[in-house]
Amino acid sequence: xxxxxxxxxxxxxxxxxxxxxxxxxxxxxxxxxxxxxxxxxxxxxxxxxxxxxxxxxxxxxxxxxxxxxxxxxxxxxxxxxxxxxxxxxxxxxxxxxxxxxxxxxxxxxxxxxxxxxxxxxxxxxxxxxxxxxxxxxxxxxxxxxxxxxxxxxxxxxxxxxxxxxxxxxxxxxxxxxxxxxxxxxxxxxxxxxxxxxxxxxxxxxxxxxxxxxxxxxxxxxxxxxxxxxxxxxxxxxxxxxxxxxxxxxxxxxxxxxxxxxxxxxxxxxxxxxxxxxxxxxxxxxxxxxxxxxxxxxxxxxxxxxxxxxxxxxxxxxxxxxxxxxxxxxxxxxxxxxxxxxxxxxxxxxx
Amino acid sequence: xxxxxxxxxxxxxxxxxxxxxxxxxxxxxxxxxxxxxxxxxxxxxxxxxxxxxxxxxxxxxxxxxxxxxxxxxxxxxxxxxxxxxxxxxxxxxxxxxxxxxxxxxxxxxxxxxxxxxxxxxxxxxxxxxxxxxxxxxxxxxxxxxxxxxxxxxxxxxxxxxxxxxxxxxxxxxxxxxxxxxxxxxxxxxxxxxxxxxxxxxxxxxxxxxxxxxxxxxxxxxxxxxxxxxxxxxxxxxxxxxxxxxxxx
Numbered sequence: 184x185x186x187x188x189x190x191x192x193x194x195x196x197x198x199x200x201x202x203x204x205x206x207x208x209x210x211x212x213x214x215x216x217x218x219x220x221x222x223x224x225x226x227x228x229x230x231x232x233x234x235x236x237x238x239x240x241x242x243x244x245x246x247x248x249x250x251x252x253x254x255x256x257x258x259x260x261x262x263x264x265x266x267x268x269x270x271x272x273x274x275x276x277x278x279x280x281x282x283x284x285x286x287x288x289x290x291x292x293x294x295x296x297x298x299x300x301x302x303x304x305x306x307x308x309x310x311x312x313x314x315x316x317x318x319x320x321x322x323x324x325x326x327x328x329x330x331x332x333x334x335x336x337x338x339x340x341x342x343x344x345x346x347x348x349x350x351x352x353x354x355x356x357x358x359x360x361x362x363x364x365x366x367x368x369x370x371x372x373x374x375x376x377x378x379x380x381x382x383x384x385x386x387x388x389x390x391x392x393x394x395x396x397x398x399x400x401x402x403x404x405x406x407x408x409x410x411x412x413x414x415x416x417x418x419x420x421x422x423x424x425x426x427x428x429x430x431x432x433x434x435x436x437x438x439x440x441x442x443x444x445x446x447x448x449x450x451x452x453x454x455x456x457x458x459x460x461x462x463x464x465x466x467x468x469x470x471x472x473x474x475x476x477x478x479x480x481x482x483x484x485x486x487x488x489x490x491x492x493x494x495x496x497x498x499x500x501x502x503x504x505x506x507x508x509x510x511x512x513x514x515x516x517x518x519x520x521x522x523x524x525x526x527x528x529x530x531x532x533x
Numbered sequence: 534x535x536x537x538x539x540x541x542x543x544x545x546x547x548x549x550x551x552x553x554x555x556x557x558x559x560x561x562x563x564x565x566x567x568x569x570x571x572x573x574x575x576x577x578x579x580x581x582x583x584x585x586x587x588x589x590x591x592x593x594x595x596x597x598x599x600x601x602x603x604x605x606x607x608x609x610x611x612x613x614x615x616x617x618x619x620x621x622x623x624x625x626x627x628x629x630x631x632x633x634x635x636x637x638x639x640x641x642x643x644x645x646x647x648x649x650x651x652x653x654x655x656x657x658x659x660x661x662x663x664x665x666x667x668x669x670x671x672x673x674x675x676x677x678x679x680x681x682x683x684x685x686x687x688x689x690x691x692x693x694x695x696x697x698x699x700x701x702x703x704x705x706x707x708x709x710x711x712x713x714x715x716x717x718x719x720x721x722x723x724x725x726x727x728x729x730x731x732x733x734x735x736x737x738x739x740x741x742x743x744x745x746x747x748x749x750x751x752x753x754x755x756x757x758x759x760x761x762x763x764x765x766x767x768x769x770x771x772x773x774x775x776x777x778x779x780x781x
Binding site for chain 2: 376378379380381383384386387389390391393394395396397398399400401402404405408457
């Protein structure tokens with residue numbers, strides 16, 4: 184690790200730990216920022232590194248949220264009766280039951296999303312390019328509609344989540360810690376992953392999948408595992424977000440196809456897809472802009488964000504880090520050597 | 534007679550009403566360099582695509598080392614050791630040359646756990662040796678897409694060797710390469726054949742190259758096998774001359 188990158192890591196860690204104490208009123212907003220970072224990183228695994236632009240990653244977010252909610256209620260009460268009452272039934276969870284339910288819910292959300300990702304990969308990875316994008320979008324919309332029509336999980340009426348056993352401030356810090364932790368684990372995991380053969384294989388699939396197949400690479404295997412890692416982290420994010428919000432319903436909270444789902448794509452594009460730090464940079468910038476437009480341009484916020492995305496896609500496709508990489512390739516380990524440098528390895532002739 | 538690497542028995546392939554290959558039978562001996570020639574549109578690349586598993590054939594059978602492969606997928610065939618290069622050179626254009634070669638390492642025995650490993654130093658060393666072999670060592674850290682077309686062809690050839698194939702299907706290896714590089718490439722193809730024992734089956738338009746390289750040549754015309762034999766025999770075969778130049 185270079186000194187410059189060490190400073191960056193330490194600075195971010197310091198910010199992550201101190202932010203909810205320095206800006207106590209923005210604890211939820213900064214929690215969402217960390218979630219956005221994770222959204223961006225997990226989208227980039229497929230969209231940036233592997234070249235498969237998914238428009239349906241929100242499926243795993245919503246699915247994780249609902250799996251967790253049902254699990255948390257089910258350890259104490261009948262889910263059908265609970266949801267049928269639309270929050271009129273107050274079920275008191277002891278702290279022990281609450282944390283047990285939450286832990287179990289998060290674990291099952293991650294597991295369930297991975298299983299669904301495997302099943303979806305059989306169907307969707309036969310598609311390429313725009314067909315894959317539309318296929319995944321279809322899955323997300325279908326998931327939202329199916330959930331809205333399913334009475335057992337509350338249908339369109341949603342579910343009031345079990346109440347956190349503690350004062351609001353403690354609750355905020357608890358979920359903040361959860362999001363920071365997941366974002367850091369996600370970052371470290373992907374950083375390690377991209378450094379292994381896996382990273383090269385994803386890039387090879389992006390550059391020319393037919394060629395990768397012609398070399399005998401197990402492309403299906405790599406695609407499925409990549410999709411599953413995204414599903415795993417998004418499932419956990421969904422579970423945490425549902426609990427932080429306190430009330431979940433299919434269209435606006437669990438499967439927001441036109442907001443979070445599009446932000447997931449827009450953020451890595453802004454920061455520079457296919458790099459490790461591009462999606463993070465993009466997420467931070469985009470989220471700050473999003474908050475700013477909601478505060479100062481209310482009513483026009485979607486126009487402003489839409490304009491940003493349009494300009495980004497039309498005039499600045501490589502994103503910020505992509506642009507920097509084109510200008511300063513040596514910062515990214517791309518070396519251009521003179522032919523007069525030592526021209527051969529120790530042994531020649533193969 | 535030595536063993537056969539590739540055998541085709543009455544292979545036919547049609548695209549709708551257009552018959553691209555009709556009853557093609559041929560044999561490629563193990564360790565040989567065999568050529569495949571024919572005018573444009575005579576079905577050479579279709580035949581290569583059939584062998585490499587890109588599309589199902591309508592009838593006939595394709596054997597690799599005595600094993601039926603006409604029902605296998607591209608990846609399965611590649612893992613058996615029958616690898617092809619493309620007419621339109623295909624490399625991983627946003628990755629550097631060393632990475633291009635690393636991804637081309639053999640995937641025959643790769644298991645799930647292997648995908649999370651790093652490349653062993655000997656694999657990296659082998660990649661660099663092969664880049665040296667094709668004369669791209671000094672460019673090993675350049676992004677492959679920035680290489681010239683001829684260099685990309687050499688890179689693709691190195692990738693094919695990295696894959697440790699038993700037989701290579703080369704679709705016009707010298708097309709688009711400048712004449713001074715062609716001799717170097719012929720030399721390297723021969724060395725790959727002699728030193729690594731790789732069977733070569735080569736589509737080639739450049740007659741000087743194919744006559745110089747191959748021990749045995751098949752000629753296709755309008756999807757059918759027209760003639761085959763030694764370079765001398767093919768060069769003097771009236772039917773081959775007519776297929777290329779038209780009847781007088």
